[in-house]
Amino acid sequence: MSAHVRDRLAELGLALPSVSPPKGVYVPAVRSGRHVQVSGQIPMVDGELTAVGRVGAEVLPERARELSRQCGLAALAALDAVVGPATLVRVVKVVGYVSSAEGFTRQPAVVDGVSELFGAVFGDAGRHVRSVVGVGRLPLDAPVEIEVLFEVAD
Template sequence: MSAEQKLKELGLALPQVASPMANYVRFKRVGDVVYLSGQGPRLPDGTMATGKVGGDVTTAQAYEHAKLVGLGLLAAMKEAAGSLDKVEVIKLLGMVNGVPEFGEQPQVINGCSDLLVAVLGENGRHARSAVGMGSLPGNITVEIEVIIKVLP
């Protein structure tokens, strides 16, 4: 089953690829490796999910925010590779805007990781870091960047 079919089966659709908010590009390709710029959680109305995880945002809510980021990253991967069936996820860096005592960063970033594996299968499995941050741009809850390999 193709990645596009898996998305439909999950009842999900890729969003429009987000435009950079500053002086950078959505992705940079070097040979068969693509570095995708970090993205935040864009809600269906176009606004960004904001707040401190462990404070005014729960781990479960932030998991869903990370899943939204995953959809945006999948859209960027498709643009970079031409097809999601030609993508292998290599490395993911997940950053969580949490209160100082928050320690459930891995559970939050699982929202993105779980989605990538659900859509891409074994090609979605990746090395990963999940870290806490004192703040993120625009007070977004989560930012995630990914490195992928484009398959022949």
């Protein structure tokens, strides 16, 4: 991750977390040419899930929005582990999965947490296309899961 990005994170009072070890047979991120695809990130700190449950039931939507931001920081850490100081060209796509209670329909507002993070850190390069999906349950009973596609310089 470039020094500029680390400085911007510090200005926002944020820092990259450690990359959490995968909970299955996969890697956190893969570079293919100028793109880095980051596996779905759930809200983990030091390998431990920070919240469980469905949004709109056990987890308040405002808390889930914070958790999606936490997932975005984890995605940046996974990106950093693969490309190091390479220059980010742009955030291409975000896919957000929200474990939703019956009748909960504000999934886009939950995933706005990560979208706003990328905008604050990268400016226009943080604007991206996005899909948001409400699901019954996520792995380990996580409330949110975020996957990201980044473009980096050669």
